[in-house]
Amino acid sequence: MIPRNLRHLRLFLAVADLKSLTLASQKCRVTQPAVSQAIGKMETAAGGTLFERTKQGFFLTSRGEVLAGRVARAFAILDPALSDISQRLCLTMTFAQLQALIAVRETENYTLAARRLGVAQPTVHRAVSQIEREAKSGLFKRTSFGIVATRACQALTQAARLAICELDQADSELAERDGRDIGRIVIGALPLSRSALLPEVLVRFRKLRPNLSISVLDGPYDELLAGLRRGEIDFLLGALRDPAPIGDIRQRRLFDDSLVLLCGRDHPLAKKRGVAPRDLASYPWIVPRTGTPTRLQFDALYDNLEQSAPIGIIESGSILLMREMLNLSDHLGCISRLQAEAELSKGLLVELDFIMDQPNRPIGMTTRHNWIPTAAQQQLLDILQAVEPCRDKL
Numbered sequence: 355m356i357p358r359n360l361r362h363l364r365l366f367l368a369v370a371d372l373k374s375l376t377l378a379s380q381k382c383r384v385t386q387p388a389v390s391q392a393i394g395k396m397e398t399a400a401g402g403t404l405f406e407r408t409k410q411g412f413f414l415t416s417r418g419e420v421l422a423g424r425v426a427r428a429f430a431i432l433d434p435a436l437s438d439i440s441q442r443l444c445l446t447m448t449f450a451q452l453q454a455l456i457a458v459r460e461t462e463n464y465t466l467a468a469r470r471l472g473v474a475q476p477t478v479h480r481a482v483s484q485i486e487r488e489a490k491s492g493l494f495k496r497t498s499f500g501i502v503a504t505r506a507c508q509a510l511t512q513a514a515r516l517a518i519c520e521l522d523q524a525d526s527e528l529a530e531r532d533g534r535d536i537g538r539i540v541i542g543a544l545p546l547s548r549s550a551l552l553p554e555v556l557v558r559f560r561k562l563r564p565n566l567s568i569s570v571l572d573g574p575y576d577e578l579l580a581g582l583r584r585g586e587i588d589f590l591l592g593a594l595r596d597p598a599p600i601g602d603i604r605q606r607r608l609f610d611d612s613l614v615l616l617c618g619r620d621h622p623l624a625k626k627r628g629v630a631p632r633d634l635a636s637y638p639w640i641v642p643r644t645g646t647p648t649r650l651q652f653d654a655l656y657d658n659l660e661q662s663a664p665i666g667i668i669e670s671g672s673i674l675l676m677r678e679m680l681n682l683s684d685h686l687g688c689i690s691r692l693q694a695e696a697e698l699s700k701g702l703l704v705e706l707d708f709i710m711d712q713p714n715r716p717i718g719m720t721t722r723h724n725w726i727p728t729a730a731q732q733q734l735l736d737i738l739q740a741v742e743p744c745r746d747k748l
Contacts, residue, residue: 356528462502578590618703
């Protein structure tokens with residue numbers, strides 16, 4: 355791993371820009387031996403030379419270009435947030451201070467933050483106090499619920515998370531050059547993708563990258579979106595939102611999906627031809643939670659039928675729960691057709707013979723707007739696009 359020494363990383367970028375140890379030392383106001391020592395340590399950690407030393411100056415190697423690109427992106431994210439608080443923080447902020455700031459912001463408690471970082475509580479308090487002295491203002495407000503970050507602190511911790519993510523990406527890309535896989539790919543998986551898309555994609559990817567760790571996180575869309583924006587998740591996979599909920603993300607459609615109305619095998623409507631709107635009104639429902647694309651379409655269905663929305667709805671996006679409840683009761687279910695594909699093909703559930711007048715839903719991936727994937731991440735994205743045609747026919 356590249357050492358998380360912000361000062362050394364700035365020296366590295368200065369040498370890459372000025373192509374001279376002397377000029378870099380003058381710009382950063384440190385001695386030339388200090389610059390040389392910092393570059394040497396980084397080259398050892400990077401697994402190879404970062405500069406070609408010539409009479410004309412220092413020029414980045416291909417390995418150095420990989421690192422310089424990621425480090426430049428990290429500071430392009432971090433420095434504006436630091437400058438908004440204090441220009442001096444661009445010179446004085448350390449990685450340990452950033453970690454302390456993030457931990458306190460997330461836990462809203464110095465003791466919990468220290469426990470997360472594995473250090474003493476006074477160490478965390480001192481790190482935050484040093485930042486506040488440079489900023490000449492407080493970054494946290496004490497409330498009855500804990501220590502709450504100011505708006506400026508929230509912006510800084512968000513930038514710090516994304517900057518750290520870029521450095522992690524640099525580690526992965528440098529390891530890739532040496533034929534190694536390090537780090538992990540984190541996928542935020544919405545219900546449809548977990549059952550109908552990811553299994554095939556991950557099996558294909560595992561054949562190409564047997565040693566790379568993969569984490570698949572599930573949860574409500576809002577929680578996964580927050581993790582994506584913090585840099586904790588690489589991309590989301592599932593139903594796209596229209597319009598996009600915020601401007602710093604990018605949505606890419608892969609294919610379309612439709613809704614299906616379901617019942618158990620012994621339900622009174624299971625064998626009925628031409629199910630009418632009035633037939634639906636007398637049964638309880640299991641549908642995804644309020645705010646999801648499927649629920650919005652379900653609510654629109656009842657609006658189009660000019661009927662009152664059913665009461666006593668059970669909210670769940672789990673096809674497993676829905677399958678069991680539909681076969682144990684007279685409940686009806688509404689869910690993604692792709693998500694129910696396995697249950698329908700095996701005869702575990704029955705599709706109602708009801709004409710759905712609802713538009714298809716776009717399914718795809720959501721990323722941060724300026725995200726640049728590593729080679730391994732791009733490989734996984736390519737596989738996602740490769741399986742698209744076999745989904746379009748459904």
